[in-house]
Amino acid sequence: MILIVDSGSTKTDWCFVSHKHTTHTIHTKGINPVVQSQEEVRQTIEVDMEVEARQKAINLNDVDQIHYYGAGCVADKTHIIGQMLRNVFHKNAAITIESDIMAACHALCGNKEGLVCILGTGSNSCLYDGQKMTLHTPPLGFILGDEGSGAALGKLIVNAVFKGLLSQQLCNSFKEETQLELSDIINNVYRQPAPNRFLASLSQFAARHIDNPDIEQLVIMNFEQFIN
Incomplete structure (x- = not known):
């Protein structure tokens, strides 16, 4: 087996x-x-x-x-x-x-060359020649990098909510749907295991409110940072 x-x-x-x-x-x-x-x-x-x-x-x-x-x-x-x-x-x-x-290289390209990317809790990308990676950009993790990832989007959402960059209605929706106060977020990010997993879970809020132009712009910004 x-x-x-x-x-x-x-x-x-x-x-x-x-x-x-x-x-x-x-x-x-x-x-x-x-x-x-x-x-x-x-x-x-x-x-x-x-x-x-x-x-x-x-x-x-x-x-x-x-x-x-x-x-x-x-x-x-x-x-x-x-x-x-x-x-x-x-x-x-x-x-x-x-x-x-x-x-991802094996699944996407097989034995052909290609540009391979992962967007999950973290992010990653490389050039693949059909057998091995020929160029790899280090993702650097959710603190220093991981642009485009769920964790990076979660950080953008937290910043936008608690720094007043979203409408009051959206901020209220965030707190009602997640049942999180600022102290809860600080505790989960700085004191609990797997803070990247916690931040990525907040990207679900963006999925539920993607029709809102402000949320859509955060998502676009996240993907643009990844592409850059």
């Missing part, structure tokens, strides 16, 4: 493939070792995923190949993912770990 894992900061898809057919797909919280502690990553891989697999009667010892594509899979973090996968799966399973942008 082959396991293909596609992991972003918000959610992870675990796809089990046997004889070229998908047999099971399970879903867990996202994994990003750059912004999460090792304990948070361990909880998702060694506890949450195992529980889901057990409920679907998946024998993890049948997996002999694992192709893991994930957010935050930079050189000094991949060993964390590798070790935790080995704690769960058969010790002799062949494991390859690459960034989520490579999953």
Whole structure:
């Protein structure tokens, strides 16, 4: 059995493939070792995923190949993912770990060249020659970059709401729909785990109010920053 894992900061898809057919797909919280502690990553891989697999009667010892594509899979973090996968799966399973942008390259381009982009909780982009990335712009994470992402849009919305850049009606709608005060947002961003995931969740407010010209302009601004 082959396991293909596609992991972003918000959610992870675990796809089990046997004889070229998908047999099971399970879903867990996202994994990003750059912004999460090792304990948070361990909880998702060694506890949450195992529980889901057990409920679907998946024998993890049948997996002999694992192709893991994930957010935050930079050189000094991949060993964390590798070790935790080995704690769960058969010790002799062949494991390859690459960034989520490579999953997008394989899925979008196959063996052809192209410009590949990801817009999710974070953002990413690269040039791909059909086999490897030839140019990669570092996304720099939600504090320094990730333009175009859900987290970046969430930051724009928070700024617009609490700095009075939107109508009073929209500001009231934001507070009513999210049930968040400024103190809640400060706590979630500066004191709680996965602040990027929290900020990205606020982009749902933009989706609900995209017909409003001010919200539409925030979304356009976010995408323009990504393209630039």
